[in-house]
Amino acid sequence: MNLSEPKNKDISKPPDYWRKPLDVEKYKIPHGAVHIIIERCKGCEFCIEFCPQKVFEVSDEFNSKGYHPPKIVSHDKCVNCKLCELICPEFAIYITEDEPMNII
Amino acid sequence: MSMNEIHPMDKLIRADRMPHIWCSGCGLGTNFICYLTAMEKSGLDLNKCVIVSGIGCTGRIPGYTNIDSFHTTHGRAIPFALGLKLANPELTVTVFSGDGDLFAIGGNHFIHAARRNVDINIICVNNFNYGMTGGQFGPTTPLDAKTTTSPYGNYEHPFNLVDLAAASGAVYVARWTSIHVRRLSKSIEEALLKKGFTFIEIISPCPTNYGRRNKLGDGLDEMKYYREHSIIKHGINPKEADLSFNGEIVVGKFVDIDKPTFLDNQPDMSQMSVNNKK
Numbered sequence: 001m002n003l004s005e006p007k008n009k010d011i012s013k014p015p016d017y018w019r020k021p022l023d024v025e026k027y028k029i030p031h032g033a034v035h036i037i038i039e040r041c042k043g044c045e046f047c048i049e050f051c052p053q054k055v056f057e058v059s060d061e062f063n064s065k066g067y068h069p070p071k072i073v074s075h076d077k078c079v080n081c082k083l084c085e086l087i088c089p090e091f092a093i094y095i096t097e098d099e100p101m102n103i104i
Numbered sequence: 105m106s107m108n109e110i111h112p113m114d115k116l117i118r119a120d121r122m123p124h125i126w127c128s129g130c131g132l133g134t135n136f137i138c139y140l141t142a143m144e145k146s147g148l149d150l151n152k153c154v155i156v157s158g159i160g161c162t163g164r165i166p167g168y169t170n171i172d173s174f175h176t177t178h179g180r181a182i183p184f185a186l187g188l189k190l191a192n193p194e195l196t197v198t199v200f201s202g203d204g205d206l207f208a209i210g211g212n213h214f215i216h217a218a219r220r221n222v223d224i225n226i227i228c229v230n231n232f233n234y235g236m237t238g239g240q241f242g243p244t245t246p247l248d249a250k251t252t253t254s255p256y257g258n259y260e261h262p263f264n265l266v267d268l269a270a271a272s273g274a275v276y277v278a279r280w281t282s283i284h285v286r287r288l289s290k291s292i293e294e295a296l297l298k299k300g301f302t303f304i305e306i307i308s309p310c311p312t313n314y315g316r317r318n319k320l321g322d323g324l325d326e327m328k329y330y331r332e333h334s335i336i337k338h339g340i341n342p343k344e345a346d347l348s349f350n351g352e353i354v355v356g357k358f359v360d361i362d363k364p365t366f367l368d369n370q371p372d373m374s375q376m377s378v379n380n381k382k
Contacts, residue, residue: 037109042128045324050283067128086141086285089133090123091111 020104028100032080034072040092043067047084047093053077056084076101116140116150116170124168126161129315129323131282131308135229136165138285139200142292143171153196156185158205161236162229165200179209182217185224193367196225196296203230204242207263211243218272218301220366225295226274226303228265231310239313246349250317265305267342270359275300277342277359281307281330284355291357300365307353318349 034055041063048056048070055078059071069092084093111119117140126132143153155173157163158181166173176184185197199206206214206228217224233251234240241251241258244265248257269277276298280288288306295302309315309326320326334353337345345354 035109037111040123042123044129044322046134046327049324049328065123083285085112086137086289087134087283088137089126089130091113091117091119091133091137094111094113 017104024103027103029103030080031076031098031101032078032082032095033098034075034078034084035094035096036069036072037092037094038063038069039065040090041067041069042090043069044089045070046087046089050087051084052081053079113137113140116144117168118170121168125164127312127323129309129311129326130161131231131306131310131323131327132161132165132229134282134285135227135288135306135308136168138289139165139198139227139292140169142289142296145289146293146296148196148296152194153198154185154188155198155200156181156188157199158201158210159236160202160205160234161231162200162202163205179205179213181205182210182213182224182226186213186217186222189222189224190367193223197223198225198227198296200227201229202235203228203232203244203265204234207243207265207268215268215272218269218274218303221273221275221301221363222366223299224301225292225298226269226301227292227295227306228303229306229308230265231308231314233310233314235310235313239310239317244347246347248349249314251314252317262347264342264346266303266345266358269303269305270342273301273363274303274359275361275363276302276304276357278303278357279305279307279345279353279355281334281353281355282309283327283330284334287336287355294360298360300363307347307355 056070057073058068063069082095085095150171153171155166155169157166157175159178166175181199181201185199189197230244232245234242239251240253244262245258246262266277266279276295278291309323311323315326334355336356337354338356342358
């Protein structure tokens with residue numbers, strides 16, 4: 001087995017441990033709840049492209065102006081980094097802090 | 105989700121005027137929210153902050169803020185800001201305007217405000233053309249770029265804004281793009297708290313005019329281009345940070361020095377008279 005190669009390359013998922021680390025209870029993954037104000041969205045897709053955890057995808061629905069707002073793929077993926085809140089030009093996304101998640 | 109949701113920035117913007125006029129894919133909204141975030145983080149008293157702009161798409165920003173703001177005539181944002189600062193030195197004055205406004209008609213005001221080192225902050229959103237009036241070429245349009253008034257390619261040399269600011273005497277000079285949201289808001293925060301003439305250039309996508317005529321794709325494609333082609337080089341000579349058409353974009357903080365401001369150097373005139381010079 002090549003030790004230098006990480007076992008799990010997909011950083012969006014928690015790592016696979018061969019045993020449970022002793023201090024695993026001490027550390028938590030931050031978690032945020034994503035809120036989208038659909039009527040403000042102009043469909044630029046910045047959030048979909050630049051979210052590091054790929055929380056969003058294009059929705060099939062329309063808002064009243066005829067744009068496709070983003071929809072949330074999985075609430076569990078959000079780690080409360082608030083990049084979408086900063087990058088959304090329309091003031092249409094915000095994050096509220098949620099209960100942190102366990103690593104395993 | 106209901107329409108009555110309140111965004112955390114809604115206290116700093118005029119939420120009743122949303123959605124704003126900027127096109128889908130425009131970077132101005134992102135730059136605006138970075139500025140508001142920086143302002144919140146800097147801990148400044150928001151009642152003593154003023155934002156001034158000239159005309160153009162970027163000139164719309166004061167109209168959307170809830171803090172004191174003024175929308176001046178074409179190119180005269182800096183003289184107005186200068187007057188504000190000198191009349192009331194307690195204020196933190198920011199000029200948020202576009203490249204056409206600050207450097208075409210307002211170019212002279214810019215270099216002289218920088219030379220005097222007046223304590224104001226300049227944020228220039230550079231989208232390489234006059235976006236609001238239909239995409240004409242301006243003083244920052246790169247060589248060979250196509251615009252409405254240069255359909256065969258622009259043959260004028262553009263300004264290197266960061267070099268111009270540094271040469272004119274600005275104490276803080278930085279350049280970022282709309283994709284560098286965290287670095288940009290950190291940089292704006294530093295500039296707001298710094299004493300003296302500060303200048304930040306933000307390269308921002310204009311999908312409707314500049315992007316469309318140069319086949320750069322929509323706003324998202326331009327943002328992806330910035331992500332792939334920008335290189336952070338802190339502290340280099342701004343002369344080397346030239347921008348070219350579809351070339352690499354050198355970003356970073358180029359100048360951060362301290363020197364006495366205009367008001368620091370101003371002698372106390374009340375203690376002086378013609379006969380009794382101190």
